[in-house]
Amino acid sequence: MSFGIAIGPREDKSPFFDATVAAGAASFTIYNHTYMPVSYGDPEGEYWRLINAVSLWDVAAERQVEIAGPDAGAMVRYLLPRDLSGCKSGQGKYVPMCDHAGRLINDPVLLKHAEDKYWLSIADADVQLWARAIAAERGFDVEIRDPGAAPLAVQGPKARPLIRDLFGDWVLDLKYFWFEATSIQGIDVIVARSGWSKQGGFELYLLDPERGRELWDVVFDAGQSYGIGPGAPNYIERVESGLLSIGADTDDDTNPFEVGLGRFLDLEREDDFVGKQALIQLKEDRRRRLVGLFIDGPPLSPNQHPWRVYKDGKRVGSVRAAAFSPRLQKNIAMTTLDFALTDEGTAVEVDTEFGARTGHATTLPFITPPVTPPKSET
């Protein structure tokens, strides 16, 4: 199946939109009310470029929710189940976000700019509405807005030398998820060591939306010698690496324990936060789990629909992301299965778009991320 996407002013265009079109963007999705390129028409090339070289992604659709003001710290501590007491200005944290019933509603990266200013760099949901409702109802003295910053991701093993060329040696000292405000050729950006792959890399948050084309070109030109090319959050690599995708791997009733995020929650915290009592209860929940699945048979194309999973004729789960892994030379999938079936090797039947197949449960990730080389080797 292949269809066009309607392009109009109801959805926002990224500051990099024109650059991605010029670079050959072939298909898009809509994410946080923003067009996001997902393919440049060369899935294999885009995959290997991320694995072996460096790939440039317009991820401006990862919108920011800024929470600023005297109560900003109290507000983010109330919103988020993770312990943020050690979080420093300039530091980012991956922060599952739950509702009052403990349902997972987003998994942003929190960027702490200052004691009174935070950004949530969000997955696809209207977290701004959520945060504004809670702030107003609880009387937090904060202002909540989209600051308009637009991330451009530079991902892959060659991202390090490229970013060093662009910004200088200091940038290699950034610890994972830390960030720093700087500029390049007069374009103000925030450089963060982050990105939605396990191949290493950085995100450049563009602060002036008028300069998207310039920033794209600066990075693209400097990346020529490292084999840079346009890309997008990579479907295959994310399954190999077991990266969670909100909305794909979760439904309206997913709790963080089911998808392996329990380790990011601090339920022992003494202060109250959204969902605390519910999460304490859900911790013991043994309903289902997100696991990996090896699927037999010839190479599968990525699934366009969820695939139903059966055990002895009974429905036991759904495959929401499947791909053929070029590195493993196997069909792999992320799937939510009844808890009793999640032991390594458990066989299930998968009703794929390409016929019935047998799957075997395994742990995630399928491929462990490469170790980041010490600075001297990059």
Next chain:
Amino acid sequence: MSFGIAIGPREDKSPFFDATVAAGAASFTIYNHTYMPVSYGDPEGEYWRLINAVSLWDVAAERQVEIAGPDAGAMVRYLLPRDLSGCKSGQGKYVPMCDHAGRLINDPVLLKHAEDKYWLSIADADVQLWARAIAAERGFDVEIRDPGAAPLAVQGPKARPLIRDLFGDWVLDLKYFWFEATSIQGIDVIVARSGWSKQGGFELYLLDPERGRELWDVVFDAGQSYGIGPGAPNYIERVESGLLSIGADTDDDTNPFEVGLGRFLDLEREDDFVGKQALIQLKEDRRRRLVGLFIDGPPLSPNQHPWRVYKDGKRVGSVRAAAFSPRLQKNIAMTTLDFALTDEGTAVEVDTEFGARTGHATTLPFITPPVTPPKSET
């Protein structure tokens, strides 16, 4: 510009998805995390079918937010600035929804099923998150969920005789926005006299998502003698009729008075509701208004980007929806202009994708809806 849309399990497919694909759906958007067809490749035919005959639309992306439980009535009264005291079970109401600062966040249709059960049939935003946050923080005893009902719109002047053929004479007695639960060929539906056009029509809320293809076929087959065809919310007709589109005509800081929704608010209400104090202040706001604009020159294609509007070289607004009206034989647009420039006939310059043009302000709608004929004439 024309691009593909990524089809995958991260977004939901409508229960009518397969039927729309079989009917020739050519392009889609994503609305409330759901694929929605927007074109079948024949824009002119789709327009005239809506104006002269009857058009079938998959609008399952207009998702429902169900608020049910002992405090459901108190909750919707607190959420919504409209006076609902006269609203009966079986009645719908168009209800602008604002945040605590009076910003317009959605414009759903409220369907009152019973004193303790309401649906909000929503435009594109995560109203469920908004409502859950407020319910939990205020302690309303309600359950908020998506009931999974999927609207199929039957729009155009021939919708009345078609719906009468399908359901019987009683359906013509439904008043505007009223609804009734019934079934057709064993498929449970709610029939509502509503729809996002001014050509008259109905929406059938499918209650069993497994039966989308069947319902589509039943209506399509019965509509053959009335010239039915597939369609979608029509860009041209909505501009002609001045129908508001959240996200297209509004931004993050739009208040309901700016877009002509002041008449749906009841600020004299004695009980408290979200945004009450802010809306009382904003009532006097004279910053900008959504108006019509006639644009000179040869026929314009619909705008893919917002167009900047200038007066004497100064930026005074944005055109967010423009089209050539086949019925008026003129270029028309909906535009947000500085308040001082909204008098009939005021000239402005529009920086279109097709060059600079002159526009003249006018009142909305461009075309007044046809009068619904009395029952005996249909």
